[in-house]
Amino acid sequence: MSAEIIDGRKVAELTRARVREDVQDWKAKGNRAPFLQVVLVGDDPASKVYIGAKTKACEDVGIETATEILQDTISAKELKSVIRGYNEDNSIDGILVQLPLPSHLSSHDVIETIDHRKDVDGFHPMNVGRLALCQPCFKSCTPAGVMELFKHYSIPVKSKHAVVIGASNIVGSPMSIMLSRENYTGKATTTICHKYTKDLTRHTINADILVVAAGQPHLIKAEMVKEGAVIIDVGINRVADETSEKGYKLVGDVDFGSVQKKASWITPVPGGVGPMTVAMLMKNTLLAAKKSIYPDS
Ligand code: GUN
Numbered sequence: 001m002s003a004e005i006i007d008g009r010k011v012a013e014l015t016r017a018r019v020r021e022d023v024q025d026w027k028a029k030g031n032r033a034p035f036l037q038v039v040l041v042g043d044d045p046a047s048k049v050y051i052g053a054k055t056k057a058c059e060d061v062g063i064e065t066a067t068e069i070l071q072d073t074i075s076a077k078e079l080k081s082v083i084r085g086y087n088e089d090n091s092i093d094g095i096l097v098q099l100p101l102p103s104h105l106s107s108h109d110v111i112e113t114i115d116h117r118k119d120v121d122g123f124h125p126m127n128v129g130r131l132a133l134c135q136p137c138f139k140s141c142t143p144a145g146v147m148e149l150f151k152h153y154s155i156p157v158k159s160k161h162a163v164v165i166g167a168s169n170i171v172g173s174p175m176s177i178m179l180s181r182e183n184y185t186g187k188a189t190t191t192i193c194h195k196y197t198k199d200l201t202r203h204t205i206n207a208d209i210l211v212v213a214a215g216q217p218h219l220i221k222a223e224m225v226k227e228g229a230v231i232i233d234v235g236i237n238r239v240a241d242e243t244s245e246k247g248y249k250l251v252g253d254v255d256f257g258s259v260q261k262k263a264s265w266i267t268p269v270p271g272g273v274g275p276m277t278v279a280m281l282m283k284n285t286l287l288a289a290k291k292s293i294y295p296d297s
Pocket of ligand 1: 100
């Protein structure tokens with residue numbers, strides 16, 4: 001067997017095209033363009049790359065955006081005061097604080113300061129809680145992007161055994177909630193594995209759907225995977241590569257070459273899940289502008 005490739009770039013472009021059209025309609029009705037306020041604390045190079053991709057996507061779909069860069073010495077009190085200002089500003093629809101934050105700042109504390117109605121990352125406890133209760137909410141962009149890929153390719157999820165590797169707040173945990181609970185694409189029997197899991201293969205070998213968000217290059221090998229499984233690789237790891245101009249290449253958490261021969265569907269890295277994250281952020285920002293999730297605000 002050789003797996004079909006899940007083309008995240010293509011599905012992300014389709015998603016962005018829908019958002020672009022909706023933004024035009026929204027503006028044609030006399031509304032201003034949606035506005036996304038991004039906050040970067042410090043100058044982490046990877047965060048700058050991610051913000052660059054988000055800014056470019058905003059321009060592409062007609063969403064306005066600004067990035068405020070704050071010194072990495074900023075106090076929690078000052079940062080929260082900046083965020084409260086954004087909460088009260090009616091010209092701002094979505095607020096995104098790029099993570100990770102410097103170690104003296106608590107990301108929980110900072111995220112909780114964001115008005116949940118502007119939390120387009122879907123990280124606020126109100127949104128995570130509502131996700132777990134199957135209520136309308138902003139959904140974390142990466143797992144929401146994975147669900148969109150299942151939908152686009154009509155990959156069945158209901159009653160399948162889904163295994164998620166990684167239990168982070170951003171990916172693994174909301175992913176497991178969406179897979180197990182969501183109405184249309186969810187209803188899988190779901191297992192979450194993490195660094196304390198004993199004998200990972202015992203779980204992965206039984207997965208009809210395997211979502212890997214461990215941050216470990218090539219963790220998943222062919223012998224750990226069930227014949228015909230759907231493999232979703234959320235990992236983006238830089239590994240040294242002398243043949244590349246940059247001196248590194250991006251690889252996923254899955255050993256693509258060997259696993260592709262056994263799976264039915266697989267996402268590549270790059271070009272799989274990555275582009276979907278940014279596309280879903282565009283969707284969330286439009287939903288925030290239209291007050292679609294929280295209409296009474
Ligand atoms: N850092 C890594 N991924 C993300 C994300 O999706 N949102 C934010 N705000 N920070 C991140």
